[in-house]
Amino acid sequence: MLQGIAFYLLAAVAVVGGLMVVTAKNPVHSVLWLILTFFSSAGLFVLLGAEFLAMLLVVVYVGAVAVLFLFVVMMLDVDFVRLREGYARYLPLAAIVAGVLLAEMIMISLVVVNGGAASDAVAPATAVDMTNAEAIGRVLYTDYVYIFQAAGIVLLIAMIGAIVLTLRHKPNIKRQKAHDQVNRDRKTAVEVKGAATGEGVTAEDLI
């Protein structure tokens, strides 16, 4: 009974959250609703007994990806009135995209119900007492280790690409050099200039 209550609560929150992502007027509110949707989906994963995936969903998507999302959206300088104006113009295109997506979703669910393309594939063998973190680890790091590593390399390349595209070393800029700054000593940092008593110094003498 408790499971049923939890399921309907989480599912309802996820659906309402998803709806609000699209309909909210303020983009920041949209992102916050999106976060709520992620969170409820994580709850649904827990109910399915996939607690490892649920926690990863929260750590990766809610804790990192959505934070960056929010970060960017908050700094956008959006004129909401102008945003409304484009609404009618993009509506047909949006409707087509949404229609295609809906059709695909329905197809996928039908295929899943009928067993689908993977129906003749052998399910990975898992022991009964294995925790699902262990089961996922076994599948990822033994059965599919090459594909998994390849995915990692693709991500690494994407990261390096982003750095290459954005990193500019401007000349004539003072940079922090922690090592040099910490290792400065009296010998290199201080120079004692002699000044005769009673004659005073001018700025030129000190250079």
Added chain:
Amino acid sequence: MDFWTTPLGWTLATAGGILLVTVGILISLAFLLLADRKIWAGVQMRKGPNVVGPFGLLQSFADFFKFVLKEIVVPAGADKVIFLLAPLLTFVLAFIAWAAIPFAPGWVISDLNVGILYIFAISSLGVYGIIMGGWASNSKYPFLGSLRSAAQMVSYEVSIGLVIINVILLSDTMNLTQIVTQQGGWIWNWFAFGGGLETLPTIVVMFPMSIIFFISALAETNRPPFDLPEAESELVAGYQVEYSSTPYLLFMIGEYANIVFMCAMISLLFFGGWHPGFPTDFLNDWPEFLANLFYFFVFFAKIIFWFAMIAMVKAFVPRYRYDQLMRLGWKIFLPTSLVAVVIVSAWRVFAVGA
């Protein structure tokens, strides 16, 4: 059928447990907050709060009433719902993380088998309270504070995650109760010292890891020397500028609950949790409740020790500059903990007896 296994009984028992933990933490927080100020004062040779009650013991309660009785000011241009939601979120997230913390053998609200991940997930959500509060204030200083905070917390979460992976590798489990149980017996069984005599060589990695965890915990909870999100000399009070009265109080309680939580984490993961560091065979003759109470007090003492350390860091160390903070996180902690993960996994695969 036993009443406590029916859905109603289970709900009642869990709710009671949650209430007990929450109230317990809130009351301890009142005194830990005072301890924080007293330690800070002691380092600076001041007396600290000493007016309300004996030794100023009731100071936190006086502060509480002061905060609650003041007017809640919501800025005119603020996003009202998010503005008030942010401190609530901080407060709630700081407390739900305690659900997976085992206080003594069996004294845990939810003994999850992905306990560490759950805690990591919840603490990664903590940034939302701050970022939402800073944005909803519709003011420049809070916004700058929240941006700083978001970048800082996301950066240090990475190294915390990698440090935790070391512990998971050594202990072979993500369940906190089991992690603590493995650290029973003598003091060298604690993971800070490598987790047992057979794996003693890993002390070379694990002890520095516990220090990295401690420093990252400071950054994660926005404590000095990493309190840049609320740096008063630069940003007035960072994301808290526009907050007053109870919302501010919620922010502050949430922040302190997070600090104490991090103290609990470092005790559980590296310093034996409820184990006192010597074999506790003499407890076998005690009734279970008394034995658990003994363990609970050991755990509590460790939390207080780490809290005192964090409070002293606040008094000793000047604030970091932002680029220094980022350099420490990304260029020093991240590579170090990554290398540590490689070494510990290599140890687990190749070492004899591990």
